[in-house]
Amino acid sequence: MSATETAIASAEAHSAHNYHPLPVVVASAEGAWMTDVEGRRYLDLLAGYSALNFGHGNPRLIDAAKAQLERVTLTSRAFHHDRFADFCAQLAELCSMEMVLPMNTGAEAVETAVKTARKWGYRVKGVPDGMAKIIVASDNFHGRTTTIVSFSTDPEARADYGPYTPGFEIVPYGDLTALREAMTENTVAVLLEPIQGEAGVLVPPAGYLPGVRELTRERNVLFVADEIQSGLGRTGKTFALEHEGVVPDVYLLGKALGGGVVPVSAVVSSAEILGVFRPGEHGSTFGGNPLACAVALEVVAMLRTGEFQERAAELGDHLHRELGLLVGGGAVETVRGRGLWAGVDITPALGTGREISERLLAERVLVKDTHGSTIRIAPPLVISKEDLDWGLDRLRTVLSV
Numbered sequence: 001m002s003a004t005e006t007a008i009a010s011a012e013a014h015s016a017h018n019y020h021p022l023p024v025v026v027a028s029a030e031g032a033w034m035t036d037v038e039g040r041r042y043l044d045l046l047a048g049y050s051a052l053n054f055g056h057g058n059p060r061l062i063d064a065a066k067a068q069l070e071r072v073t074l075t076s077r078a079f080h081h082d083r084f085a086d087f088c089a090q091l092a093e094l095c096s097m098e099m100v101l102p103m104n105t106g107a108e109a110v111e112t113a114v115k116t117a118r119k120w121g122y123r124v125k126g127v128p129d130g131m132a133k134i135i136v137a138s139d140n141f142h143g144r145t146t147t148i149v150s151f152s153t154d155p156e157a158r159a160d161y162g163p164y165t166p167g168f169e170i171v172p173y174g175d176l177t178a179l180r181e182a183m184t185e186n187t188v189a190v191l192l193e194p195i196q197g198e199a200g201v202l203v204p205p206a207g208y209l210p211g212v213r214e215l216t217r218e219r220n221v222l223f224v225a226d227e228i229q230s231g232l233g234r235t236g237k238t239f240a241l242e243h244e245g246v247v248p249d250v251y252l253l254g255k256a257l258g259g260g261v262v263p264v265s266a267v268v269s270s271a272e273i274l275g276v277f278r279p280g281e282h283g284s285t286f287g288g289n290p291l292a293c294a295v296a297l298e299v300v301a302m303l304r305t306g307e308f309q310e311r312a313a314e315l316g317d318h319l320h321r322e323l324g325l326l327v328g329g330g331a332v333e334t335v336r337g338r339g340l341w342a343g344v345d346i347t348p349a350l351g352t353g354r355e356i357s358e359r360l361l362a363e364r365v366l367v368k369d370t371h372g373s374t375i376r377i378a379p380p381l382v383i384s385k386e387d388l389d390w391g392l393d394r395l396r397t398v399l400s401v
């Protein structure tokens with residue numbers, strides 16, 4: 001057996017099969033490239049679902065992590081530490097908000113937002129106890145906790161995990177009328193992805209997100225934007241909502257915030273909204289730890305210059321122009337997305353998304369299918385134009401166009 005086959009057999013024997021990874025075993029990575037245990041190099045067009053926006057082993061982020069590793073890594077929130085204040089202040093400033101509540105994973109940020117919205121509903125809006133409702137969209141992806149899968153419409157993500165958490169209303173994504181009709185006095189929040197990544201990089205119809213903003217403001221309902229995948233440069237702006245000129249009440253951030261080094265997530269909002277928490281009412285042992293803050297501070301500093309957003313916008317235009325040329329040629333049905341982020345619907349006759357991903361793997365390009373015959377392309381924002389073009393060439397080879 002090859003080193004790859006041995007590693008995969010061992011992983012399958014000793015780990016739960018809650019994933020079905022492509023048959024590649026990565027040993028090291030740098031920038032947009034990964035090297036497997038047999039020395040083969042692959043172009044990474046997934047970037048850890050946007051956790052690796054700044055590329056593998058980004059020197060600024062690795063240096064920030066190393067320096068912090070030698071000072072202090074964990075204090076718990078029982079004590080203050082000297083990276084915390086800067087992290088919160090600078091992240092709040094990047095978001096033009098006032099307060100930050102740091103957690104670790106994206107799902108924890110979503111859970112924190114659910115708690116925030118409910119507590120705000122009872123304490124500030126005056127919703128009767130136990131009656132708070134949160135409206136979400138169909139085909140959402142917000143994480144994997146029992147509460148979050150309770151409002152998933154994906155049978156794979158949800159089946160056999162009941163009893164489910166009540167208090168959520170699901171409306172079709174992109175349908176403002178349905179959203180308006182679902183709202184009641186007890187609605188405390190609308191929780192949405194500005195672009196639905198896992199659903200296949202679905203961009204809602206123009207005007208939808210401004211409409212959600214207007215409606216939530218009118219009805220005294222919080223607009224919670226899950227920018228965990230869409231935010232922090234991916235779409236060519238710091239936040240995907242900026243494309244529509246929309247400012248939400250609450251941002252949920254994660255993935256790229258940890259620079260591909262450590263898990264860092266955050267809820268970012270106003271003092272009025274995050275001010276609902278009192279000591280002891282919510283928390284996390286690792287949330288806002290010194291190592292996480294040091295890395296995320298560097299991420300915020302990198303985003304402040306706008307250079308990564310600009311890069312994503314320019315290379316994204318190029319990516320969408322090139323992918324657009326494939327539409328209608330028989331191999332590609334539709335391309336969606338914004339910036340360096342694309343959902344590509346391959347003609348089903350050419351194979352499932354999984355099969356296309358496996359053929360791209362053989363060509364040394366790593367992507368991930370979403371469902372059906374859709375693949376997503378989301379390279380690290382540091383990818384060079386030449387490497388991106390090389391990856392697009394491999395895609396054309398696989399599609400025989």
Ligand SMILES: *Cc1c(COP(=O)(O)O)cnc(C)c1O
Nearest residue numbers: 105106107141142143226228229
């Ligand atoms: C990945 C993701 C999450 C969950 O983040 P985890 O860190 O995997 O818990 C939530 N929302 C969106 C939009 C995501 O892409």
